Amino acid sequence: MKFRKILVSVLLVVAMLTSMLSLFSCGGNKVAPEFKMPENGFDISKKVTITFYHTMGANLREVLDAYIVEFNKLYPNIKIEHKQVGGYDDVRKTISTEITVGDQPNIAYCYPDHVALYNMSKAVQTLDVLMNSDKTVKDALGNETIIGLTQEQKDDFIKGYYEEGMQYGDGKMYTLPLSKSTEVLYYNKTFFDEHNLQVPKTWDELEALCAKIKEIDPDCIPLGYDSEANWFITMCEQLGSDYTTANGDNNFIFNNETNRNFVKRFREWYKLGYVTTQEIHGAYTSSLFTMAATEKGNSYMSIGSSAGATHQRPAKVNGAYPFEVGIATVPQMDANNPKVISQGPSLCIFKKSNPQEVLASWLFVKYLTTKVEFQAEFSMASGYIPVIKSVKENPIYADYLNKADGGDFITTLSVKVGLEQENAYYTSPAFNGSSVARDQVGYLIQRCFVATWKDSEVDAKIKAEFDKAVKECKYQIGK
Amino acid sequence: MVESKHRWKAWLYLAPAIILLLIFTVWPIINTLHMSVQEGYNQSLAVAGHEFEYGFGNFERVIEYDNFITCLKNTMILCVLTVPLSTILALVIAVCLNSIKPLSRFLQTIYFLPYVTNSIAIGMVFAAMFNIVGNNIGNENELITTAGIINNVIEFFGGDPVNWINAGSSYWANITVMTIYIVWNALPFKILILLGGLQSVNKQYYDAAKVDGTSRFRVFTKITVPLLSPMIAYVVITGFIGGFKEYSSIVGIFGEKMGPTGADGSLNTMVGFIYNAIESQQGTASAAALILFGIIFIVTMINLYVSKKKTHY
Amino acid sequence: MKIVLQNLTKIFPSRNKKVKDEVVAVSDFTFEIPDGKLIGLLGPSGCGKSTTLYMISGLQKPSGGKIFFGDDDVTGLSAENRGVGLVFQNYALYPHMTVKQNILFPLQNLKGKDKLPKDVMIERAYTAAKLVQIDNLMDRKPSELSGGQQQRVAIARALVKMPKVLLLDEPLSNLDARLRLQTREEIRRIQKETGITTIFVTHDQEEAMSISDLIVVMKLGVVQQIGAPQDVYDDPTNLFVAKFLGTPPINVFDGRVEGEKLYIGDAAVLDVPGVSDQPVTVGIRPEGFNIDPNGTFVCNLQNVEIMGRDVSVVSTNEASLNPVIRSIVNSDNKIEMGETVTFSLKSHKVFLFSKEDESRIYF
């Protein structure tokens, strides 16, 4: 009796475990197949529901909702469910977990490194077959348009933003930009005018300017640079030196003489008290920039996100801003061939076994990225830069841009500057590990700046820090 | 005992728990083991149908890694500092609380509050308290624009501000802050347990000691501590297990870079290491988790062995 | 060392703050305890005997009155400065220490010039242990000892620092009957050997009477009577004391005095010269009865219990306040089993108490 009971229970447990094991391990390849354009194109009679993950705050969701209504006038059969999934990292984490069970959304906010991660599971749909399709679709209002993008539409995108979708090393298009930001140089216009200072266009000019400002106000730090990583990557781009590559076995090629030299140069600036960064300072450098000039440690320039313009504006004193803020393109190596970083979300589409879903997703992505009114309103609501040039011709948006100033309409000013440098945007390669590289070069700068080394050993130490960063990058991606 | 012929009944009572545990605990453990022996296992690749070789490469990778040694060291240091400190502090607080009448309940309630509150904000608050905002700390261009409240207090008493957690701060300053934060976090539970223990100690032991003219210190060391030894063993063991799982408190203060600016990762812990790897290298993460499990297991066994020798009755 | 208690009073404040309801645990206790005696504090639970003991030890502070050890006023001193040894009811042996460590503990507390060298401490511990005959158990833990052994350890621990006063709180209550007899003799012996003034608390009158030099009977915080056990037994000051002492307990009757004669029921049972006419409560010790066919006190015989040397006669009477009357007579008396039994009374075993305040009426 006894033994039978035990036997039965043991057998039960074993059976359960094996059944579970087999259930899970047969999972194998859960990825939906590559999209193939259906013979008849998009079927507007069948209902499809598509999900969209993003990070929009409440005010942006309002804009989105309004345009979903508009979109549904064209395609009443496409139901859009959208959800704010925390911040960008939350989106990445959620989706990468969902991919493991084939449960990913249709469309998501993405950064290049997210796409690289999803791509390891081959989950992201390349857009080429969609955006180059010349099949037509007839919407509910009776207009017949091609499913893909017209050449005109393609050309309308700001080039640097558009090319971000193609930097995955295989020449294919994975994402379309939605709204963008960049880094800009904020400067204390009042102070500059007062002391007759010129806004620096190059790093050499900046260095000279910092020296000058230090003479005027020895207790200041002339420049605050928020993102160490952006600084490093932008310098690579401006100098034409290697940073990373999406191809080959060795992705991390930033350990080179040129890069070590600029790190060494900026380290000297830091030691001279010319510059500080967000991490070293312990808060956004805008807090130094907006500080009263009488206080110790304030700064007169700040390089930060164009989307954070309102934080670069000093608080009103007696109803007036204590100084006017000016915004300019960040300093360059070659002012005639400027390079500025592009940030902000793009949209990617995930593979699904139902091609109609993919098509519907594409139509929505196309709508959001090419609809002038949406791009204009979204930009005005968010302070981000629209991704298509024709937005500027929109009368409401043109009006908006005209209001730009260094006070109440500082956001507009930052967008305006962002639009003016439309030819300067670059993108860096995206691959599994591109975000690791980004983190590591940021840490690299922090470490080099903060460390106290003897003059004689600086070169060797910087080299050692570069070696360490590369080693760490390789480890993190499993090499 | 009874019930020998109704053995199936016990299994019936246990069935719900066992079934759920099999699905949500045992199976993940098996899966973890499985992942840990597939070299370079990566969920994203696995989803795409990639096959991995079996072997112990993941374990080798973990152990050979410099940063893992750092994590191990940090974890050990934090354990060795925080567990005795929080236990002793909790013991002193409990003894003080037990010796007073007015306000005792009120103070008990206050000490317990951290136990019932949402901890998201607390790390930020501590970081703000120890913060220094400034530039070029530690050289001739030093420009501190503000010091956190702790430094304000230090300056008020005439001391020099300490760079606790910002760029250029020393490892031991960081460890000090972490120790304070972790101890703060650990206190409520320990106070509660030890106070409960104290209150269940027969008062006559103290009367007897008083009649014998025992000094307060001797009462504490010779009577209170030995009588509380089972409770102390309990909080020490749980403290060590918790200490080895330390992670979120460090994120709370230093952020996910796990260290002050310029020394990223210098305060990383074993769990932090696992988290780093869990997104992109599940094989390595699994191996590290198993290693952590092994270490916790050994430490707990040592603790149990010691406490068996040291606790009385 | 003699101990003097002067108007010692202890009032516990009421638990409930709103209702003023304080408890007087000990009221106005004045007594001089002679040096080197064994004193039993006796009374039912809640009579204040333990409180008195704790006040003498210094663990509780009196609300009023004074305590002297010898000529020194120790009222303001706390326990550790009084040099007393205290044995707790449940011994309070430290469970984590061996017998030896327990006994050594008080010695290790000594500081400064009182500090003893280690070998002296151990010698003293062994002396104390020998005294209570546990020197062979020194390395055991309290949990490995029997109740009686634990009791001895507790006494040894109290004695080892050579206290001026040894205080024992219900020392025998946790022991079984056989051990109790043995241990109380032991306590007596130890007290005799050391000559330390010893006070012990008990609710068991037999225990108190058997070993004490003096007993103090207490009731509701008030001292009823103090004296040598036999004196208190033979000459109780009130009904409470009379009832509290003696096994079998005293027989109590409703009675009255008329014309200097004591009547129980209708029978005049005893001459009580000098007592005015009044209703009284009569107490007769069991041994106060004589089987006497010529006696005047007639009771209904119920049972005769032969106890060897003595015979216990169980009878009833309408005037009896106890359910039965228990009288103990010499077994030489032949008792004929009939309906009734007739007694005459020994006058020195008969006590009269006032109906009003239960105080003794002497005759």
Next chain:
Amino acid sequence: MADNMNVTLQEKDLKKVGVAQRISGVFAKILCYAFLFLIAIIVLFPFYWMIISSLKTLAEYKLPVPTLFPKEIVWHNYVEAFDAANLGTLFKNTVIVGIVSTILSLIITVLSAFAFARLEFKGKNALFAALLATMMIPGELFTITNYQTVSMFNWKDTYTVLIVPFLVSVFYIYLLRQNFLQIPNELYLAAKVDGTSDIKYLWKVMIPLALPTLISITILKMMGAWNSYMWPKLVTSNPNMELITNGLRNAYSDVSGETNFPVQMAAVAIVSAPLFLVFLFLRKYIMKGVSRSGIKG
């Protein structure tokens, strides 16, 4: 022995001893209170900080020199926090999940603890030891696998997925078993002799006696529901299915996506308030339960 009596007393001035001992007693008390109050301030400071931060403007919050009291009290932060995060629905979800999971968890825990404490079966100790060993594994590692499991069951976006995976806690079983073991086995035998069924015995005897532990399990479980963050976020894609803590992070970013910390702090305060209140009212039970369960460890 009496001759050797300790004579120190006579040598000292008795009054001096009395006064000295009183002073040292008072001094110790003062020291004790001072220490306890210091600790209390340290413990309370972060809460104070949370509340004042929740009443500041974003600009003031970001001041480099933090202010100890808001210059301008912004109650509106609380309104904003409540409105923006859909807190009403999240409250409701949390309460439902908290109550259902607590009840089910209690039933499962009681049954298992009873089996471990009172019934005899082969492999009991081995099984119990195995369960205890699982407590040492960092739970985060389970997430990936569990996520796959619930997705396979198609449980996403249901209450089930928020409740079921965490119903069994080895720790609670352990606590309750220890508590049950404190109850004399004679009671069980007596009940058996009287023909009482196991369930009736559990209900009438064991549960009332183990009430403090059960209460503390209830509280811990409720707190768990209240504080769970990662899992609900992972397994819900419908914002109406999220739990309260998820609401803390999502909704308080301003235009540029930067977190509005004062509003977030206000949300934290709102979210913490119910736990605080429950604690203040049930303090006795909670502390007794938690400490009792601890003592028997």
